[in-house]
Amino acid sequence: MSARAQAATAARSEPAALAADPILTVEHLTMRFGGLLAIDDLSFSAERGQITAVIGPNGAGKTTVFNCLTGFYKPTEGMITMRHADGASFLLERMDDFRIARSARVARTFQNIRLFPGMTVLENLLVAQHNTLMRASGYTLAGIFGLAVYRKAERKAVERARYWLDKTGLLERADDPASDLPYGAQRRLEIIRAMCSQPLLLCLDEPAAGLNPAESDELNRLLRDIRDHHDTSLLLIEHDMSVVMGISDFIVVLDYGEKISSGSPHFVRNDPKVIAAYLGIDDEDAGTGGAP
Amino acid sequence: MEYFVQQLINGLTLGSIYGLIAIGYTMVYGIIGMINFAHGDIFMIGAFVALIALIAIGLTAGAGLVIVILALLLALLIAMALTAIYGWTVERFAYRPLRTSFRLAPLITAIGMSIVLQNFVQVTQGARVKPLQPIVTGGYEIMRTTTEHGEFIVLVSNIQILIILTTVLLMAVFALIIARTPLGRAQRACEQDRTMAALLGINVDRTISLTFVIGAALASVAGLMYLLYYGVIDFFIGFVAGIKAFTAAVLGGIGSLPGAMLGGLIIGLIETFWSAYFTIEYKDVAAFSILVVVLIFMPSGLLGRPEVEKV
Amino acid sequence: MAAGPAPALAAAPAHSLRAGIIDALIAAFIALAIAAPIIGLRTVSLEGGLALTTRWGAVAIAVAVVFAGRLALTLLWWPRHKPARRDSAGRRLLARARDSGLAxxxxxxxxxxxxxxxxxxxxxxxxxxxxxxxxxxxxxxxxxxxxxxxxxxxxxxxxxxxxxxxxxxxxxxxxxxxxxxxxxxxxxxxxxxxxxxxxxxxxxxxxxxxxxxxxxxxxxxxxxxxxxxxxxxxxxxxxxxxxxxxxxxxxxxxxxxxxxxxxxxxxxxxxxxxxxxxxxxxxxxxxxxxxxxxxxxxxxxxxxxxxxxxxxxxxxxxxxxxxxxxxxxxxxxxxxxxxxxxxxxxxxxxxxxxxxxxxxxxxxxxxxxxxxxxxxxxxxxxxxxxxxxxxxxxxxxxxxxxxxxxxxxxxxxxxxxxxxxxxxxxxxxxxxxxxxxxxxxxxxxx
Known part of the structure; x- marks a missing residue:
């Protein structure tokens, strides 16, 4: 994304916020549903090793952006590029959803949690490691004869699951069906399930929705930990500004499918355009206030 | 050309019968989202009740036009009333207890009810085919050509006219019921959201029961038509006709009433034309193949609402 | 054919004898409508077409069985079994635990x-x-x-x-x-x-x-x-x-x-x-x-x-x-x-x-x-x-x-x-x- 392209849009941006090593670049993304223009010529990028947030009031088109990124929708126009650290790059708008997860290594969570309710917590985490285990099981053939190579891979997969369960305090619930977990734990489980697929970019769709303050804090710790100690960058959607201000490195603000601002939390918070469009009220609430 | 016209007429007649049965499938699917596998057998029951009613009335072949019409009307009313009770009972006995259960349970009880109804009729009425002497006879010649093979006459028989007219009439009445009456409104509300409908004071149980009653009544009309048209029925006709009608409902887009009629007509036409121009043995294969091809390209059928995948 | 478990009807005071009898009478009437044409009238092939023979006895038996069965269900079976089924979530959970444990x-x-x-x-x-x-x-x-x-x-x-x-x-x-x-x-x-x-x-x-x-x-x-x-x-x-x-x-x-x-x-x-x-x-x-x-x-x-x-x-x-x-x-x-x-x-x-x-x-x-x-x-x-x-x-x-x-x-x-x-x-x-x-x-x- 060039500075010129940036200037062409009406959005104000913080000049220093231009990405140096973007893991994800979205250019001129447009999505139309019939007559409805859900996303209008959106461009932004997410820096490797950072937490990038896309915020905007309800109905701003945030989830649609995610669905385009992860292949559940095919965008009407635009280019979405995922760059791995080794230089490999993927044009996500041309890939099937499961290939985006498998090859481009983009994982996601859902606004209304999508677990495998009738499977145990541990099973949920093993399904997430499907492709690794599939290879280890020799595409089932080696597994059927119970070869050691598969048993070893499965042990490793269970170890990875145990690591994440331990980190999120879910170890005790490992053998319970996912549907028996309380809501906050289900949210965490969905996140660590996505982490078990070892993504390079993790997209979280309103991860804090419905959480109480304590759970929200815990979530923030988890997300920071993922950023700092794992090879995974984060992209998250929120409509609640207070959640993202504390943990985001970079924020993109959407309204009616258009980008109205982008930059550091500090910049965005003080952008009059954001305050006008997003909060519609006076300055003071912009720092702490939630969505209307 | 003449041959084509004749097949067109035959196909429309058959399609009308399929369409009448298909409405029952599509209505039930629309309102409770289940495949009522016993519906084909309800159609068979309708044909049997009509047959018994006609024999009981004692109509003879030489009766006058007015008598024939009155007798048919009477048999139709008896068949509709009694078959409707069958439809109601099946819903009450086999489906309502499973209303809140999971999807496959009512499907299995429907298969069970289908077995029950077939064998009930087989046990009580015998397995042999039941022939009925033609009651509605005669017809009109609409085209005539002479070729080197001889004369070819395109005929519309009175029974064909009767079937097509009745179907059109019933469809019109039915469309009115759905569009204008409180029952139709309740039905559409239940289709959209059953819980919300119940919260708004709609008697969901009664609405669903009435759906089955209407579906069964229409199927019994189809049963009488089938009986008059082919002149022979047995306890197994429900299976084949049921599967065809269900195919028609899915082809037209299950849940859509015009779709059911359209699907019925298409299946009827395909079968007739395939039998006329190709091989009669493979007419069902042709009908099923069209279904598969249509569904591959239009996964919700011809007039069905596309299913939106919510992420 | 009986009219099956009927929550709506059974919800009425099922133990009351009068209600039970009325309910059974309705079931019997439906059974009559179902049995009369198909059981009661049998089509038989004669020369020159079909004729009907009657079996009203069988119909009477069927109707009587439905009446008695329905009455027994409402008076004897449901009062004892229905409550357990539609009970508090806690009891259901217990039953479920017992169920799956047994299984x-x-x-x-x-x-x-x-x-x-x-x-x-x-x-x-x-x-x-x-x-x-x-x-x-x-x-x-x-x-x-x-x-x-x-x-x-x-x-x-x-x-x-x-x-x-x-x-x-x-x-x-x-x-x-x-x-x-x-x-x-x-x-x-x-x-x-x-x-x-x-x-x-x-x-x-x-x-x-x-x-x-x-x-x-x-x-x-x-x-x-x-x-x-x-x-x-x-x-x-x-x-x-x-x-x-x-x-x-x-x-x-x-x-x-x-x-x-x-x-x-x-x-x-x-x-x-x-x-x-x-x-x-x-x-x-x-x-x-x-x-x-x-x-x-x-x-x-x-x-x-x-x-x-x-x-x-x-x-x-x-x-x-x-x-x-x-x-x-x-x-x-x-x-x-x-x-x-x-x-x-x-x-x-x-x-x-x-x-x-x-x-x-x-x-x-x-x-x-x-x-x-x-x-x-x-x-x-x-x-x-x-x-x-x-x-x-x-x-x-x-x-x-x-x-x-x-x-x-x-x-x-x-x-x-x-x-x-x-x-x-x-x-x-x-x-x-x-x-x-x-x-x-x-x-x-x-």
């Missing part, structure tokens, strides 16, 4: 007990030809049920045309054996392979359909295959079927009186029962193979992916699982076992015709899977034993047994909507294996 303990004991019984059956004194024939039949349906369980129970794909693969297996063996003289042991894997291929061919275009659309298309494919078998005279001999299909041999030893026969080789007297016993063990081994492979697959990534697919297809795709390939493997694996069972059927009967592969068979196998409890291996065994075994036991009541059979399906389903064994066993555990109640387990949408 678990029963399963632990039942499976080995049934296995020992199955292995020992031919050696028991009452195992005559008739019993073994029923055993073979039940085992065939168990195997079919286990095969279909992969598709419907694990992957959550509703397949109403499973009998097509059974037919492919049977005709593959019959044609290969009669035309090329290939032995059963070569044909068996070939038949399984061919059925699996057909599973892929049929599955590929249709697996993006969901739910009931998939159901009707699989039903249509089942019918297409049957109609083709019926009409492709040159290959299948049409409705006359294929006869004189070779019987299987015991490692090359035929079951006949001749020199190189099984009996002569082992130096025992010839008995026609040897073949029956051999067939019995053959289908037992095939069924156990199906079970073993299924249980193994469940613990492999592919099996977990099947179950995950049943639970939530979109979540699967977000985790990088190729759902089309996963569905196809489920379809093909199920088809393969159907194919094995089909070749066994052909070699056991020695004669096959399209008549054996009608929709009713698909429906029956599906009913066994659902009645047993989706995804439950032992449930399939119980359902097959009850349904097929029970059906065969009432052979004398030829006319009525299908009627009773249909009613049994309905009643079992109403009694236990999630099947006889309504819990899922996790495929892996860290500390403790807890079974999962059916309320949590998905049923698939595709």
């Amino acid at each position: 678990e303990r029963a399963m632990l004991l039942l499976a080995p007990a049934l296995l020992i019984f199955a292995i020992a059956l031919p050696a028991t004194p009452f195992a005559d030809r008739y019993v073994l024939d029923i055993g073979i039949l039940v085992l065939t349906y168990i195997m079919l049920g286990w095969g279909l369980n992969i598709v419907v129970g694990l992957a959550g794909l509703l397949d109403l045309g499973y009998v097509a693969f059974y037919a492919v297996g049977a005709y593959s063996y019959a044609l290969l054996a009669t035309h090329f003289g290939l032995s059963f042991w070569i044909c068996l894997p070939l038949a399984g392979f061919l059925a699996a291929m057909w599973g892929l061919i049929l599955g590929f275009p249709v697996l993006r359909l969901r739910g009931d659309y998939l159901a009707i298309v699989t039903l249509a494919f089942g019918e297409i295959i049957r109609i083709v078998l019926l009409n492709w005279y040159d290959l299948t001999n049409g409705p006359d079927g294929i006869s004189r299909i070779p019987r299987p041999s015991f490692f090359g030893l035929e079951f006949d009186r001749g020199e190189g026969g099984f009996a002569a080789f082992f130096g025992i007297g010839y008995s026609s029962d040897h073949r029956i016993v051999f067939l019995y063990y053959l289908i037992l081994a095939l069924a156990l193979l199906t079970n073993f492979v299924t249980l193994r697959l469940r613990r492999l990534p592919v099996g977990r992916a099947w179950e995950a697919l049943r639970e939530d297809e979109i979540a699967c795709r977000s985790l990088g699982i190729n759902t089309t390939a996963t569905k196809l493997t489920a379809f093909a694996t199920g088809a393969m076992f159907g194919g094995f069972a089909g070749s066994f059927f052909a070699t056991r009967q020695g004669f096959i015709s399209p008549e054996s592969f009608v929709f009713l068979e698909s429906a029956l196998v599906l009913a066994i899977v659902v009645l047993g409890g989706l995804g439950s291996q032992i449930g399939v065994v119980i359902a097959a034993l009850v349904m097929i075994g029970g059906f065969e036991l009432f052979r004398e009541f030829e006319q009525y047994r299908m009627l009773v059979f249909g009613f049994a399906i309905v009643l079992i389903m109403v009694w236990r909507p999630r099947g006889i064994i309504a819990s899922r066993t996790p495929s892996i555990f860290l500390k403790e294996r807890k079974s999962i109640g059916a309320e949590s387990v998905g049923e698939g949408r595709g």
